[in-house]
Amino acid sequence: MPHLVIWPPILVSCAYVLLFSAWTIWVSFTRSTLMPDYSWAGWRNYSSMLATRNWHIAYTNLFIYGTCFVVFTMALGLLLAVLIDQRIRAENIYRAIFLYPLAVSFVVTGTVWGWLLNPSIGIQKLMHDIGWTSFRFEWLIDQDMAIYTVVIAGVWQASGFAMALLLAGLRSVDADLLKAAQIDGAGPARTYLRVVFPTIGPIFIAVLVMLLQFAIKTYDLVVALTAGGPGLASTLPTVVVYDFMFQRSELARGSAAAVMLLGSLAFVLVPYGLYRMWQQRKARAHA
Amino acid sequence: MPSRVTLSRVAIHATLIAFAAFFLVPLVVVALNSLRSTEDIAHGGVIGLPHELMWSNFSGTWSGYCIAQHCDGIQPYFWNSMRMVIPATIISTLLGALNGYSLSLWRFRGDTIVFGIMTLGVFLPEQMRLVPWVIVLRDLNLFNTISGLVLIHIVQGLSFTTLFCRNYYVSVPQDLLKAARIDGAGYFRIFWRIVLPLSPPILIVTVIWQFTGIWNEYLYGVTFSSGEHQPITAALIALSARLSDAPQYGEQSAAVLLAAAPTLLVYLFGGRYFLRGLTAGAVK
Numbered sequence: 001m002p003h004l005v006i007w008p009p010i011l012v013s014c015a016y017v018l019l020f021s022a023w024t025i026w027v028s029f030t031r032s033t034l035m036p037d038y039s040w041a042g043w044r045n046y047s048s049m050l051a052t053r054n055w056h057i058a059y060t061n062l063f064i065y066g067t068c069f070v071v072f073t074m075a076l077g078l079l080l081a082v083l084i085d086q087r088i089r090a091e092n093i094y095r096a097i098f099l100y101p102l103a104v105s106f107v108v109t110g111t112v113w114g115w116l117l118n119p120s121i122g123i124q125k126l127m128h129d130i131g132w133t134s135f136r137f138e139w140l141i142d143q144d145m146a147i148y149t150v151v152i153a154g155v156w157q158a159s160g161f162a163m164a165l166l167l168a169g170l171r172s173v174d175a176d177l178l179k180a181a182q183i184d185g186a187g188p189a190r191t192y193l194r195v196v197f198p199t200i201g202p203i204f205i206a207v208l209v210m211l212l213q214f215a216i217k218t219y220d221l222v223v224a225l226t227a228g229g230p231g232l233a234s235t236l237p238t239v240v241v242y243d244f245m246f247q248r249s250e251l252a253r254g255s256a257a258a259v260m261l262l263g264s265l266a267f268v269l270v271p272y273g274l275y276r277m278w279q280q281r282k283a284r285a286h287a
Numbered sequence: 288m289p290s291r292v293t294l295s296r297v298a299i300h301a302t303l304i305a306f307a308a309f310f311l312v313p314l315v316v317v318a319l320n321s322l323r324s325t326e327d328i329a330h331g332g333v334i335g336l337p338h339e340l341m342w343s344n345f346s347g348t349w350s351g352y353c354i355a356q357h358c359d360g361i362q363p364y365f366w367n368s369m370r371m372v373i374p375a376t377i378i379s380t381l382l383g384a385l386n387g388y389s390l391s392l393w394r395f396r397g398d399t400i401v402f403g404i405m406t407l408g409v410f411l412p413e414q415m416r417l418v419p420w421v422i423v424l425r426d427l428n429l430f431n432t433i434s435g436l437v438l439i440h441i442v443q444g445l446s447f448t449t450l451f452c453r454n455y456y457v458s459v460p461q462d463l464l465k466a467a468r469i470d471g472a473g474y475f476r477i478f479w480r481i482v483l484p485l486s487p488p489i490l491i492v493t494v495i496w497q498f499t500g501i502w503n504e505y506l507y508g509v510t511f512s513s514g515e516h517q518p519i520t521a522a523l524i525a526l527s528a529r530l531s532d533a534p535q536y537g538e539q540s541a542a543v544l545l546a547a548a549p550t551l552l553v554y555l556f557g558g559r560y561f562l563r564g565l566t567a568g569a570v571k
Contacts, residue, residue: 009382016442036418105503116313
């Protein structure tokens with residue numbers, strides 16, 4: 001009798017992961033357009049996707065956005081974590097303020113930052129009204145800069161996450177280690193750089209990987225903030241997938257784009273998985 | 288060197304306050320704008336104080352507004368989201384608890400592989416499941432229904448809820464189970480009498496995680512529902528697309544605030560568990 005309860009959810013879940021992925025991969029090799037059509041097309045969808053302008057812009061943007069987003073989020077998260085670690089009064093209030101963006105949807109974040117960064121009603125307008133009429137901040141409508149507005153909103157949303165994990169790491173450092181550094185005459189800056197940061201290295205890497213996969217999956221934020229525009233200027237791979245699948249009714253080419261998206265995720269996650277396995281083996285060898 | 292010490296304390300606090308302000312700006316701006324008139328905002332920009340308190344923005348956006356030819360405000364979409372998030376959260380959490388219990392305490396051959404496959408589901412991008420879902424929902428006749436979205440979120444959520452619960456249940460001592468089994472207790476009895484009473488901390492984390500994630504989800508909502516069946520996130524985007532020529536900043540701000548309210552309240556009252564959920568997946 002328990003088998004009837006144990007197995008269905010487990011099987012559904014495994015089938016969902018394996019079969020749905022296999023299904024999308026299969027569709028990416030077919031001639032499907034508006035409806036699935038299972039006649040074989042080989043690598044054609046991949047080569048034609050790789051040749052589109054959308055794909056090139058999207059991956060260039062992902063590279064810019066991913067790099068800036070991860071660097072700034074890590075830097076800000078680390079700065080905030082170290083500051084909060086200085087035995088601050090009202091620590092809980094600061095933490096709550098830095099973390100609340102995570103509770104809000106990307107749709108909300110994107111919409112509100114869209115208003116703030118809109119030159120005619122946002123920050124630029126405020127500066128003009130207080131008399132600084134030469135102030136320019138028009139990234140949102142600038143072909144070359146629009147992708148950086150996504151970085152701003154993304155960093156705003158995610159640096160609390162980095163802060164929370166890094167702070168937990170800082171707090172987990174062995175107190176004896178810190179005392180030893182103090183006795184050796186190391187100042188606070190030196191203690192952080194030489195003792196604390198190296199010991200929480202694995203947490204840095206974990207946060208880095210989480211942020212990278214988060215950057216690759218970014219979708220709603222761009223839709224709400226720039227809708228991929230102006231033109232295609234701030235499009236991302238996820239936007240390209242949706243565009244091909246449902247707006248152009250090219251299921252097969254959209255699926256090929258989705259599989260390439262999965263490929264870029266694997267590019268980040270597989271090395272990390274191997275690193276974790278290597279670490280666990282090392283830990284077991286020591287034990 | 289007391290003066291240097293105080294100086295650095297001042298610098299620390301000043302930096303923290305500056306960043307706190309940066310993080311609060313969007314929330315404060317939306318809250319203030321939800322009480323300003325659209326003319327006021329179009330004239331004076333989004334950053335400013337209300338001249339008079341326009342409480343009517345809320346009533347207008349809640350029940351009077353037109354989105355996609357339906358003039359009932361955002362209220363129907365808000366309730367759509369509620370009708371989606373409540374069953375999906377409860378069912379995915381319960382099934383996740385059962386899965387976690389089976390995988391951690393009723394070990395069977397290949398259980399780690401099964402668990403590994405399920406955790407892969409946490410990382411797979413949503414885009415990889417869109418086409419299969421289109422076909423499955425069409426075949427089940429659930430396209431463009433709330434039930435369809437509930438089904439998606441239950442199946443999608445199982446990966447997360449199983450991961451959370453399994454990692455929690457592995458620390459339950461096996462001896463406890465052995466003793467219960469010797470006393471003749473079966474699968475359900477052990478779950479009900481021993482495992483479930485130990486579970487409230489992880490169940491709260493899981494419920495908060497699922498509620499926030501499902502309420503805020505956009506891609507499935509916009510792909511598998513349209514018109515009056517959309518959840519609130521999709522409706523908000525539809526609203527701003529429809530109003531892009533003549534934005535109604537006052538009412539739109541009120542709409543944004545109402546859409547963000549449920550998860551913000553959950554965060555406010557369950558912040559501790561919220562953080563635990565975030566770290567559970569990442570640090571483990």
